Amino acid sequence: MPDAEGHPFVEDMELGAIFAALADPLRRRVVQILACEAQDDTRLCNSFGLPVSKATRTHHFRILREAGLIRQTDLGNGRSNRLRREELEARFPGLIALVLAGGEAAVAPLCVSASAEPDTR
Amino acid sequence: MPDAEGHPFVEDMELGAIFAALADPLRRRVVQILACEAQDDTRLCNSFGLPVSKATRTHHFRILREAGLIRQTDLGNGRSNRLRREELEARFPGLIALVLAGGEAAVAPLCVSASAEPDTR
DNA sequence: ATCCAGGTATGATGTAAATCGTACCTCTGG
DNA sequence: CCAGAGGTACGATTTACATCATACCTGGAT
Numbered sequence: 001m002p003d004a005e006g007h008p009f010v011e012d013m014e015l016g017a018i019f020a021a022l023a024d025p026l027r028r029r030v031v032q033i034l035a036c037e038a039q040d041d042t043r044l045c046n047s048f049g050l051p052v053s054k055a056t057r058t059h060h061f062r063i064l065r066e067a068g069l070i071r072q073t074d075l076g077n078g079r080s081n082r083l084r085r086e087e088l089e090a091r092f093p094g095l096i097a098l099v100l101a102g103g104e105a106a107v108a109p110l111c112v113s114a115s116a117e118p119d120t121r
Numbered sequence: 122m123p124d125a126e127g128h129p130f131v132e133d134m135e136l137g138a139i140f141a142a143l144a145d146p147l148r149r150r151v152v153q154i155l156a157c158e159a160q161d162d163t164r165l166c167n168s169f170g171l172p173v174s175k176a177t178r179t180h181h182f183r184i185l186r187e188a189g190l191i192r193q194t195d196l197g198n199g200r201s202n203r204l205r206r207e208e209l210e211a212r213f214p215g216l217i218a219l220v221l222a223g224g225e226a227a228v229a230p231l232c233v234s235a236s237a238e239p240d241t242r
Numbered sequence: 243a244t245c246c247a248g249g250t251a252t253g254a255t256g257t258a259a260a261t262c263g264t265a266c267c268t269c270t271g272g
Numbered sequence: 273c274c275a276g277a278g279g280t281a282c283g284a285t286t287t288a289c290a291t292c293a294t295a296c297c298t299g300g301a302t
Binding site: 175176179182195196198200 | 246251252
């Protein structure tokens with residue numbers, strides 16, 4: 001079902017996995033940030049200000065990717081993250097709006113610059 | 122925040138708890154059944170055909186109640202369950218439609234009679 | 243009064259999830 | 273070429289969750 005990089009096809013996305021992914025405040029925050037940015041925004045994993053270690057960050061992005069919420073592109077160094085907006089809207093209309101409606105997933109400013117801080121922690 | 126029976130107020134509902142509750146296929150099924158029935162449908166906990174023990178069933182209904190998805194009324198014996206449809210729609214518009222859009226949470230017929238079977242298991 | 247059906251409460255148990263440290267890989271910039 | 277930044281992989285730990293069995297409570301039917 002998933003492609004080589006672990007992205008499920010739209011028709012294989014599961015609501016259970018989506019909900020499980022969005023149940024975590026950190027992951028929900030990532031989606032919120034991507035969702036409230038302009039079209040096709042692309043950012044690196046470390047640019048979300050997640051208060052966890054690198055290893056844990058990778059873990060969270062994997063969950064998001066495997067649920068189908070984001071599409072990741074390997075740049076060798078760095079990895080770009082993009083919300084799968086249209087696909088999600090087609091398969092689960094209203095999902096993204098809902099995540100946005102949930103209010104800040106309490107961690108930081110959000111739409112404003114979640115600047116990439118050094119790898120503290 | 123919650124009232125005496127453990128129901129959160131609309132304004133206290135949290136998207137995280139909602140998503141966590143709906144991540145489980147059994148609980149999602151309960152919500153689907155309630156959602157696709159007519160207005161203000163009320164059913165007992167054992168009428169959903171959940172393939173788990175009584176204790177586990179109680180557990181799942183507690184999660185649903187504390188997330189704000191259902192409202193339970195104690196009847197002494199038995200306990201009626203009702204989807205908090207309008208309140209949910211006001212707070213998280215599109216949520217219910219989304220759960221329905223997710224397709225059958227693979228367990229049984231669904232909208233058709235999930236008849237109350239004897240307490241096997 | 244009894245019994246039973248529907249639920250809750252309380253542990254116990256097994257599995258899954260979040261977290262981290264460390265080691266490693268891949269590009270880019272001196 | 274070497275150092276460093278961005279990530280992944282692996283193993284360990286700790287916590288949360290789904291599950292059950294058992295004991296108990298409440299109201300309706302017999």
